Amino acid sequence: MLLAAVLPSVLIALALAVHFTSTRIADIDRALVDRALLLTASLAPASEYGLFAGNSDILNSLAEAALRERDVDGLVLFDRDGQSLVRVGKVHLPAPESFAGLGAPVLLESSDTHHLFAAPVFSEQARPDPLFDDGSVALPGVSRLGVVVVQVSRAGSRQAQRELMWSAALITLGGLALAGLLARVLSDGVTAPVRSLADTVRRIEQGDFSARARTGARGILQVLEDGINRMAVTLGGTRAELERRVQDATAQLQTQKEVAEQASRAKTQFVDALLHDLSQPLMAMGLDIRTLKLRLRDAESSALLARLERSSMKLENMRDVLLDVARLESGATQPRLTEFPLERVFDSLRHTFEAQAAEKGLVFVLRPTRLWCRSDPLLLERVLANLVSNALRYTARGTVFVGARRVEGDRIRIEVRDSGQGIPPERLDDVFDEFVRLPGTDPGSGGRGMGLGLAIVRRLCTLLAHPVHARSRPGRGSTFCVWVPRTPAISSAPPEDGLSGLRRLSRQRVALIDDDLSLLQSLQQLLHSVGVDVIAGTSAEFVLRQLRQTGAPAFILSDYQLGPDSDGLRAVLSLRREFGAHIPALIMTGLAATRELEIELEAHGIPLVAKPVRPVVLDAVIGSLLEAAEED
Known part of the structure; x- marks a missing residue:
């Protein structure tokens, strides 16, 4: 409200101050130009006799008198040939051609520090008297005797302009301060009750439901005050009821938590x-x-x-599946990273699954590799064993292939491919979830599994920071890829x-x-x-x-x-x-x-x-x- 009351006054005061100050500044500068132009114009006829007679004393006296005028920096008198006859004070002369063709006093140039004026000096002969002159003698007409150049300083007018601007600023600020003080005094009587109500609402918002508004106002503000006080009473009762319910619910949750923890x-x-x-x-x-x-x-x-x-x-x-799930849920499984030849894991997979694949009539291919990787050999073997077991379970005929190749610089991609039934596209994203089992398992594989193998694969790969990815074509088979860090081979000793x-x-x-x-x-x-x-x-x-x-x-x-x-x-x-x-x-x-x-x-x-x-x-x-x- 204070801003609404003061802002129009501020804008009007600033507009008036700017307008009148700029007008006054222009008047000061214009007065200086008019006064200097008048001085120059008066010096021209006064110099006529001295120039005509060539009397330098008269010209010097005239120049000294002009130099004593306020704001005059200097004066120069030129004869008709452009020769300087008298020069007093300080004058910044322009090019000589600037004087050519002068017919009246003019302002030659202006700068931030001075104005330069010039006026021609003419000699006018008396006109012949018709009563005494029979016109037999021809008298000469008007002739140019020289030029008067006067330089006037702008320092005085600049100083006057600065003083005027400071005065206007001080007067404006004083008026604004007075207007603001008056507006504050007037607005306090109106806004004080509103601010008191706002403070009460803020305290209620912060949870202090004992806050009450007491403004002593009348009319609509009294109605608002009564409504705020009733709201505070209602909210206080509601909070007490909610706190009681929360305490009861917390006690029940604590009991249920203890029962769940015990279970x-x-x-x-x-x-x-x-x-x-x-x-x-x-x-x-x-x-x-x-x-x-x-x-x-x-x-x-x-x-x-x-x-x-x-x-x-x-x-x-x-x-092992049950043990893996139990250890992963308890956080007991922690990787022990080391560098080892991948062929060691492949040999263990060959020993574990070769007979099972032969029993189903499948071709089990483990491509030999000389690559070394950095991982936990036991956990990596569990990952690949689950993938191979899953491939054997869902492959009725054909091949299960395990191989590794170096990709993307310092990584190895291990692939487990099968020629089984494949995975439907809509099921490809959830095969790594717990208890997900695909239909159509071949009975010869030992029946459907528990749906935990791929879930364990994902959780172990997350633990090892090994990305795992699946792709499949229904009826053509599936491929599961695991990326592991590659390391240089340490030795190539033959297996024992x-x-x-x-x-x-x-x-x-x-x-x-x-x-x-x-x-x-x-x-x-x-x-x-x-x-x-x-x-x-x-x-x-x-x-x-x-x-x-x-x-x-x-x-x-x-x-x-x-x-x-x-x-x-x-x-x-x-x-x-x-x-x-x-x-x-x-x-x-x-x-x-x-x-x-x-x-x-x-x-x-x-x-x-x-x-x-x-x-x-x-x-x-x-x-x-x-x-x-x-x-x-």
């Missing part, structure tokens, strides 16, 4: 127990099959063992024979601890088959007593869960305290959520592997531990 813990404990109990017989079965393959050589037994091994591997794959890591313990003593007697016996037989001296037992105390009689072990292999009062870490530490902290050790577990356990074991230099441990995996881990121990 989640129960589910986790159930899954852990299930996977642990499932891992023990599966691992024992795999170890027994491996031991029998080392002992039995006839064709009939080998064929039977091959079928048993394939069935065991299917069970292990199902268990099977169970080479375990054979390095041949004729050496190994301490073996596991509370599952069947698994303990299977592990003991596998180690015996490669010439290892095994001291085995279901408790650390029993193994420790046996070792005190036979001597220190070269390696310690223990399960983690050894009963309510002991675990694998305590068992390993007790043996190390007795026989030396340098003894390499490996702990196995059937638990799903093991990230915290992995961190704890890493502090003691003990790796952790999940059951069921395949013999080739057990061999590789033990071999790497022995190599690290020899380097140290």
Whole structure:
């Protein structure tokens, strides 16, 4: 309101000040020009006699008198030939041709500092008297005797103009200040109640429902004040009711959260127990099959063992899927990036799926590669194993192909292609979701899966930062691509024979601890088959007593869960305290959520592997531990 009252006055005052000030400034400059032009015009006839008679004293006196006039900088008198006869003061003369043809006083030039004027000096003879002159004598007419040039300074007029502008500005500002003060005084009486109401509304908006408006106004403002106060009372009651409801809902949610957390813990404990109990017989079965393959050589037994091994591997794959889901949900799975040859993973895939593909009558092609990559070899193998398993499941005839090629500089694209039924375009975006299973699975592949394989692939690729992509043509097959970082090859050593890591313990003593007697016996037989001296037992105390009689072990292999009062870490530490902290050790577990356990074991230099441990995996881990121990 104050702005609305003052703004018109401000605009009018500024317009008037600008108008009158500019008019007055023009008048000052015009007055200077008129006065100087009049002075120059008066000097011209006054100089006529001195120029005509050639009397320089008269001309000097006239010039000195003119120089004493206000704002006059200087004066110059020229004769008819353009010669300077008198010059006083300071004069900036123009070119001589500027004086040619002058018939009256004029302003020759102007600048920011001065004006320059010139006037011609004429000699006029008296006209003949007709009473006395018979016209026999011809008198000369008007003749030009010279030019008067006067320079006038503009400093005085500039100073007057500045003083005028300052005066106008001060007067304008004073008027505006007075107008603003008057408008403020007048508007306070009108806006004060409105501002009080606005402040009350602001406090209510900030949550202060005890705020009340008290303006003392009448009329429409009183009606508005009463409405605001009633609104504050209503909002205060509503907030109290909402707070009570929120508290009740929060208590219910807390109860439901506790119930959900308890159910989640129960589910986790159930899954852990299930996977642990499932891992023990599966691992024992795999170890027994491996031991029998080392002992039995006839064709009939080998064929039977091959079928048993394939069935065991299917069970292990199902268990691995459940373990992967449990570990991913708990955050226990963490990648351990290293540089390794990709052919090592391909060899493991060949060993795992070659027999399954042959059983279905499919051609399983693994293109050899010399590329090295940077990834977690175990997690990358899980990714490719899930893709190959999925390809075998959905391919009735034809080929399943796995290959790798270098693309885009420092990356490798691993492809798993099949000639199966393909994926409909509308389903291509959701094949990586949980529990998505496509129709039309060939019964020979073992039936439809759980719909978790590709979901695990996506989650593992996200964990490894490996992009994964699928493309498909219905009826022609599908291709799944995984991009991994490429690294230079470190060495090209030929692959070692099977169970080479375990054979390095041949004729050496190994301490073996596991509370599952069947698994303990299977592990003991596998180690015996490669010439290892095994001291085995279901408790650390029993193994420790046996070792005190036979001597220190070269390696310690223990399960983690050894009963309510002991675990694998305590068992390993007790043996190390007795026989030396340098003894390499490996702990196995059937638990799903093991990230915290992995961190704890890493502090003691003990790796952790999940059951069921395949013999080739057990061999590789033990071999790497022995190599690290020899380097140290």
